[in-house]
Amino acid sequence: MTNITLKTRITDMLGIEKPIIQAAMGWIARSQLSSAVSNAGGMGIIETSSGELDVIREEILKMRDLTDKPFGVNIAQAFVRDPKILDFIIDQGIKFVTTSAGDPTKYTNQLKAAGLTVFHVVPNLKGALKAVEAGVDGLIVEGGEGGGFKNTDDVSSMVLIPQVCEAVDVPIVAAGGIMDGRSMAAAFALGAEGVLMGTRILSANESPVHQNWKDAIIAADSTDTLFLNRTGPGPALRALRTERSTRILNEGAENIFSEFQDTQAVYFGGNLEAGIALTGQVAGRIKETKSIKQIFDETLAEFGEVTGRLAALSGT
Structure with missing residues (x-):
């Protein structure tokens, strides 16, 4: 397997070896997983969407012992109960923040004034233009096939990424459906100049x-996720197909957030009917668990093979 070196605005801005960013998965994107991503040359991200900010503070501190590579923090604005988390992030010397689930004008100026690089997660062109106007350094452009919370009017990556790239000059990280070099x-x-992986990293050996x-992801077909709560109230989301998520699809949910009351039982207890297992359509392409390093090395090697083959087709 021949690895390649990719140099893009993403690798230059973030100081990483591989232009791969880890999704900020609630309760999951903590030091165990995120340090493995950073140590493998990507950008590990610590989550805040769980709302457990005291725990998050400890996880950020743990990262210093687990990796000497760059890592970042996601600020999921809709779930920030204590705005002081921004001061803590800044005081800890974090250099990279992704913001999501909210208005990009809310924290961008404060973070950039403190010298941080800020990327905002967007689900459509309107959101991308607003974020660029707010002064973000880059965008994570997320197609509707990705797992997790979604805009109710989802757009696929194949349509959304080039639409945004044609309209803005900041570097773009593509999210939704990314799991390998192809x-x-x-x-x-x-x-795009970088990619974000969620479900692929969720299924990795180091994932908690x-x-x-993980077995359900490996067994899944690309049709084994459901787009839930499209008409609200609350956000839409993409999740693994289970009896519970199928019922929600058919009957709706009075409060979609109530489906996450037993998250620990789902995520770490393995009872996939106790709540919702947020999962992307790319689960249908994942056939085995691998280490983060193996995933990244194979991704870069296959990327080189694919781009080389395409270059040969064009005679360049």
């Missing part, structure tokens, strides 16, 4: 989630 090469062909969830 899909990474497609994202770069659409204009229960093996039942």
